[in-house]
Amino acid sequence: MPGLSKWNAVMIISKNSGVFLQEIGELSRFAARFWREWLRPRYEFREFIRQCFVIGYKSLPLTGLTAFIMGLVLTMQLHPSMIYYGVESLIPSMVGIAIVREVGPVLTALIFAGKIGSSIGAELGSMKVTEQIDAMEVSGTNPFKYLVVTRTAASMVMLPILVIISDSISLYGSYLGNNIYERTTFILFFRQVFDSLVVADIIPAVIKTFFFGFAVGIIGCFKGYFTDKGTEGVGRAANSAVVVSSVMIFILDLVVVQITDLMNLYD
Amino acid sequence: MNESVISIRGLSKTFGTNRVLDHFDLVLHRGENLAVLGKSGSGKSVLIKCIIGLIRPDEGNIEVLGQNMLNLNREELDDIRVKIGFLFQSNALYDSMTVRDNLEFPLRRHSFRLAPAEVNHMVMEALRNVGLEHAVDMMPAELSGGMRKRIALARTLILKPEIILYDEPTTGLDPITSLEIINLINAIRGKFGTSSLIITHDLKCVKLTADRIAMLIDGHCHVTGDFEGLRSSSDERISPFFS
Amino acid sequence: MQNQAFNTVKLGIFVLTGLFLLILSLYILGKNRNLFGVGFELKTHFEEVNGLVTGNNVRYAGIDVGSVTGVDILNDTVIEVAMSIDRKMRDIIRRNAVAALGTDGLVGNRVVNISPGKGEAPFAVSGDQLASRKEVSTENMLQTLSRTNENIAVITAELREVVHRINTSAQLSELLNDRTMSADLKASAENLRRATAKASDLMSQASGTLSLAYEGEGALATLLTDTALAGDLRVAVQKISEVEESADRLVLHIDEAAKMVNENLQYGQGPANALLRDSLLTYRLHTTLENVEKGTAAFSENMEALKQNFLFRRYFRKLEKAKKKETESR
Ligand SMILES: Nc1ncnc2c1ncn2[C@@H]1O[C@H](COP(=O)(O)OP(=O)(O)OP(=O)(O)O)[C@@H](O)[C@H]1O
Ligand SMILES: [Mg+2]
Numbered sequence: 001m002p003g004l005s006k007w008n009a010v011m012i013i014s015k016n017s018g019v020f021l022q023e024i025g026e027l028s029r030f031a032a033r034f035w036r037e038w039l040r041p042r043y044e045f046r047e048f049i050r051q052c053f054v055i056g057y058k059s060l061p062l063t064g065l066t067a068f069i070m071g072l073v074l075t076m077q078l079h080p081s082m083i084y085y086g087v088e089s090l091i092p093s094m095v096g097i098a099i100v101r102e103v104g105p106v107l108t109a110l111i112f113a114g115k116i117g118s119s120i121g122a123e124l125g126s127m128k129v130t131e132q133i134d135a136m137e138v139s140g141t142n143p144f145k146y147l148v149v150t151r152t153a154a155s156m157v158m159l160p161i162l163v164i165i166s167d168s169i170s171l172y173g174s175y176l177g178n179n180i181y182e183r184t185t186f187i188l189f190f191r192q193v194f195d196s197l198v199v200a201d202i203i204p205a206v207i208k209t210f211f212f213g214f215a216v217g218i219i220g221c222f223k224g225y226f227t228d229k230g231t232e233g234v235g236r237a238a239n240s241a242v243v244v245s246s247v248m249i250f251i252l253d254l255v256v257v258q259i260t261d262l263m264n265l266y267d
Numbered sequence: 268m269n270e271s272v273i274s275i276r277g278l279s280k281t282f283g284t285n286r287v288l289d290h291f292d293l294v295l296h297r298g299e300n301l302a303v304l305g306k307s308g309s310g311k312s313v314l315i316k317c318i319i320g321l322i323r324p325d326e327g328n329i330e331v332l333g334q335n336m337l338n339l340n341r342e343e344l345d346d347i348r349v350k351i352g353f354l355f356q357s358n359a360l361y362d363s364m365t366v367r368d369n370l371e372f373p374l375r376r377h378s379f380r381l382a383p384a385e386v387n388h389m390v391m392e393a394l395r396n397v398g399l400e401h402a403v404d405m406m407p408a409e410l411s412g413g414m415r416k417r418i419a420l421a422r423t424l425i426l427k428p429e430i431i432l433y434d435e436p437t438t439g440l441d442p443i444t445s446l447e448i449i450n451l452i453n454a455i456r457g458k459f460g461t462s463s464l465i466i467t468h469d470l471k472c473v474k475l476t477a478d479r480i481a482m483l484i485d486g487h488c489h490v491t492g493d494f495e496g497l498r499s500s501s502d503e504r505i506s507p508f509f510s
Numbered sequence: 511m512q513n514q515a516f517n518t519v520k521l522g523i524f525v526l527t528g529l530f531l532l533i534l535s536l537y538i539l540g541k542n543r544n545l546f547g548v549g550f551e552l553k554t555h556f557e558e559v560n561g562l563v564t565g566n567n568v569r570y571a572g573i574d575v576g577s578v579t580g581v582d583i584l585n586d587t588v589i590e591v592a593m594s595i596d597r598k599m600r601d602i603i604r605r606n607a608v609a610a611l612g613t614d615g616l617v618g619n620r621v622v623n624i625s626p627g628k629g630e631a632p633f634a635v636s637g638d639q640l641a642s643r644k645e646v647s648t649e650n651m652l653q654t655l656s657r658t659n660e661n662i663a664v665i666t667a668e669l670r671e672v673v674h675r676i677n678t679s680a681q682l683s684e685l686l687n688d689r690t691m692s693a694d695l696k697a698s699a700e701n702l703r704r705a706t707a708k709a710s711d712l713m714s715q716a717s718g719t720l721s722l723a724y725e726g727e728g729a730l731a732t733l734l735t736d737t738a739l740a741g742d743l744r745v746a747v748q749k750i751s752e753v754e755e756s757a758d759r760l761v762l763h764i765d766e767a768a769k770m771v772n773e774n775l776q777y778g779q780g781p782a783n784a785l786l787r788d789s790l791l792t793y794r795l796h797t798t799l800e801n802v803e804k805g806t807a808a809f810s811e812n813m814e815a816l817k818q819n820f821l822f823r824r825y826f827r828k829l830e831k832a833k834k835k836e837t838e839s840r
Contacts, residue, residue, distance in 0.1 A: 123363070126362075127361075130357055130359060130362070131355050131356075131357050131359040132359050132360070132361050132362070134316075134321050134355070134359060135353075135355060135359035135360075135361070136361075136372070137320075137321060137348075138319050138320075138321065138348050138351070138353045139348070139349075139372060139373035139422075139426075140345040140346075140348045140349050140373065141345075141372070141373075141375060142341065142345070
């Protein structure tokens with residue numbers, strides 16, 4: 001019996017990893033299809049703009065709020081230890097670097113994944129199970145272009161903008177947090193923030209948010225587009241869209257850090 | 268009446284170990300209403316999804332309006348799909364869009380050539396055909412089942428297709444509403460001269476709409492004939508449908 | 511449709527805000543790095559640049575005026591630093607300006623400081639090479655401190671000598687018998703002794719500081735590179751040298767006085783008591799003693815100044831604490 005259960009475990013693991021690898025393969029094919037199709041006419045420009053509004057503008061209150069709180073809390077948490085080392089004047093620089101390089105992009109992308117990834121997954125999932133995607137297909141519209149390309153492109157373009165605005169809000173929150181302890185003028189605070197930053201901090205941070213946005217969009221669409229097993233599948237699509245894209249954000253972040261490290265951009 | 272608009276030869280489709288279609292043959296002639304009868308789960312929906320190209324068959328040949336559906340590229344497929352109307356069993360209305368947007372959606376391919384007034388005219392005419400002009404600004408969720416079916420039909424009609432594929436147009440509707448739909452199907456044929464493939468297991472619908480009936484049993488076309496001929500058949504696999 | 515247009519406007523505002531913020535921040539950073547401003551180029555040569563890299567700031571009288579655009583090794587001892595300077599500085603920086611390396615704050619980036627040279631010179635133009643000044647480095651600082659230490663040792667030795675002479679001089683001890691003089695002299699001698707003790711104290715303190723600094727990367731090592739502090743230290747060293755000089759003078763005076771007393775005793779017309787009543791001599795002796803007093807006072811003052819000096823303050827405080835502890839434990 002022990003031997004058998006061991007064998008069973010091996011079977012289950014190999015089967016699951018097979019499913020996992022298959023999923024990765026399918027996701028890659030799906031992503032490749034995006035790049036193949038997005039430049040070819042016809043362009044779903046109206047839908048793209050609509051999605052930009054829904055995906056970008058409508059997410060601003062949420063990401064803005066979290067960014068503001070993050071900036072405020074980060075500063076308040078840093079303050080005691082910076083006082084301890086007598087370098088509280090370095091808070092703007094530290095918070096600036098932390099927010100612009102890492103906290104802003106990743107936090108915003110995670111919030112974005114939670115909000116947009118799930119909504120795309122659920123929307124496309126329910127369209128799939130109620131045959132709306134098939135209906136588009138038979139009415140001569142390429143649903144991949146109409147649904148997947150527009151949403152993925154919109155989240156790819158909107159996330160960087162969200163991140164830039166959220167970064168600014170975050171820094172403002174940090175400024176207010178700093179003002180709890182000591183009076184700093186707005187100008188001085190932002191001078192100090194910008195003195196510690198270089199162009200090479202901003203550009204890679206913005207570029208990586210393009211990838212984050214792409215990951216959230218394409219994974220949400222992928223999960224929704226291949227939903228099966230009815231309404232239950234819709235919930236699962238939304239859920240796994242969030243989980244997979246969140247993990248993907250961290251993986252991409254790691255990769256981007258490695259690359260920028262190799263390129264020695266911060267020198 | 269003998270020109271064929273759809274001809275299917277040796278169509279087979281297997282899902283896993285479930286052989287749904289097994290060398291299915293069928294011909295739809297121009298201007299006729301052909302009903303496909305079969306019990307639930309016999310593969311009727313799979314059959315018409317193969318015709319429109321939503322499901323790719325394992326084997327066989329499908330010709331629609333003289334073109335082999337399985338050898339077409341994306342653009343050619345879209346071109347021919349415009350000529351085929353498809354009424355989904357589940358209606359498949361876009362529930363994030365108003366009725367108007369639902370109806371405009373199939374027009375999008377041509378919308379850059381159409382003036383807004385013209386688009387509006389086409390939408391209202393399609394709604395008039397199904398008697399639901401007042402619902403133009405409603406959302407699908409606000410409609411009853413019968414209204415949804417009619418809106419779906421209006422959406423199918425808006426491009427004035429040569430062929431319409433009906434997937435169980437009357438299932439789940441009360442007898443009065445289903446009679447309305449049946450009358451609509453007949454009216455459409457009278458008005459536009461379309462050829463129709465009507466998939467159903469509703470006897471009344473078959474009786475009132477079909478010129479010819481094909482029986483889908485065990486994945487292939489068991490027999491074709493007219494209503495009276497099949498009803499008087501002594502075949503034990505056919506008679507249960509007509510009892 | 512109305513709704514759609516309204517959404518588009520909001521979306522447009524959203525996108526433009528994002529782009530505006532991005533461009534603004536890039537502009538600010540670019541301005542910081544002089545990426546966008548067209549400047550003119552100046553060069554200077556250093557022996558070593560201590561980690562200066564392309565992009566570091568260039569300052570004129572403490573104001574950011576440009577950035578380093580290149581650091582190239584010309585040969586084994588010459589490193590050429592190219593700087594892009596804001597165009598506005600064309601009518602300000604003269605050809606005789608001097609470039610020096612510095613640090614932005616205590617632990618900040620390296621910067622190049624340009625300061626105006628002495629005298630008249632034409633304005634610098636693109637491609638000019640400025641003279642450079644060697645950096646006041648930690649190494650140099652520590653060397654100065656060493657020298658100070660040595661100086662203090664010499665002073666202490668000499669002061670001790672003076673005290674010794676005062677103590678052992680027969681003539682002076684006789685003088686000390688004089689009632690009017692003795693109190694003054696005693697006090698002076700006491701002062702001198704105290705000064706000597708203080709000087710040797712200072713020496714050991716300086717040695718302590720030095721060894722602390724040598725011990726490595728501590729805060730002191732970094733502090734020493736700070737130019738403002740370097741100035742303070744230079745003043746301290748100067749003051750100590752002054753003490754040395756005044757002590758020298760003291761010794762001379764006392765020597766002279768002793769000699770005179772001696773001569774008067776040997777070849778004079780009367781006993782010391784009589785001589786001492788001699789108004790001139792008494793006067794001279796008095797002034798000498800006054801000088802000694804002044805000298806010791808000045809020395810004490812210098813010691814106080816040293817104590818107040820940023821570098822040593824902590825050390826002195828520690829010392830005081832230790833003393834307090836000792837007295838408390840007793
Ligand atoms: N995408 C699919 N994957 C796997 N199996 C499928 C798929 N689509 C259909 N099937 C199977 O094919 C068979 C026929 O399904 P189909 O939907 O064609 O039935 P139907 O004849 O339309 O039934 P009903 O009258 O209830 O609509 C069913 O057993 C179903 O399980
Ligand atoms: Mg069906």
